[in-house]
Amino acid sequence: MEGNRIGRIILGSISTLLLIAGFIFGITALLATKRHGRAGILGKALAGTLINGFFVLGMFTLVPWVMTHHTDRLTIHRMNTFNKDGVEFLYYPAWEIKETPADGTNAPLIAINGPYDSAVVLEFFPPSNEETLEQDANQMAFEKKAFFEQQVKDSSVDSTMESVVGKVGGIACAGFQSYFTVYTANAVLSYSSYYFMLSDSKHKILISTVAANDHGKVVNPGIKLILDSLRIEGMAPADQVSQGMADANAGNGGGPASLNVKMIVYKPKDACALIGNKTVMAGDVIEGFKIIAIDKDSITVQSPAGVEKELRLGDVLK
DSSP: OHHHHHHHHHHHHHHHHHHHHHHHHHHHHHHHHHHHOSTTTHHHHHHHHHHHHHHHHHHHHHHHHHHHHOHHHHTTTOOEEEEETTEEEEEOTTSEEEEEOOOSSSOOEEEEEOGGGOEEEEEEEOTTOOOOHHHHHHHHHHHHHHHHHHHSTTOEEEEEEEEEEEEETTEEEEEEEEEEEEEOSSOEEEEEEEEEEEEOSSOEEEEEEEEEGGGHHHHHHHHHHHHHHOEETTOEEOSOOTTBOOOTTOSSSOOOGGGBEEEEEOOTTTOEEEETTEEEETTOEETTEEEEEEOSSOEEEEOTTSOEEEEOTTOBOO
């Protein structure tokens, strides 16, 4: 990789020198027409000078403009790696990492701050912490609403919260999404936040994001990169969501934990459930079982033999 980069630099330098040399030679040829006459010289010299001049002008004007205004596109494939204390993820160079150690009152956290006030925050709590994801999400949503009201003078803020299913580090997780709409005299601003909770042997990890919807095309790829690449030693979904996340070992006498009903999110139009690490909806088939219906607290499935049965949180698909 380093050799390829050096080769490109050398090739680019040679090309630049050739363009400048062609421009100089063209001017020299034009000046020589006084001595040798115009016939056979003027047209070629003029064409060569104009062509090389065009490229030289572009090199000193267009290229710096592109580098200034489209740096995000040119560097979108460049990534940095964070790897510390069993926590690893990828992030774009434009994002900045701020680590805050525990101070006796607040839990330690890692904040990855991006453009347009976007961020991904990892907050680490002891396993004994009894607060649920819903409680933490509501508390953080309240704090963000108060923050917007303080930062934007003469404004009002509306907020809503709903259950979602997402993936963090390749693991399907139940979570929450909150929406904030900030009304001012001159504009309406909107933001979205996601909240998920993971656990390992040492911590409960609260993961939250925030992004301005107007700049989603710029910031959402950065948020997705961090969440998709996140790896924490011993990471697993935390069993703390009010609507689901049953204990992986709970159920009717055991069975493969990977096929436990871990979560049910009920919405009249698009109810879904988390069975193992797969999110399913009515009509889907998993391990030969067809999902017939999803209700507020149960799932109706049809076995490969055609027998219908009802499953609740923690039950095993078998």
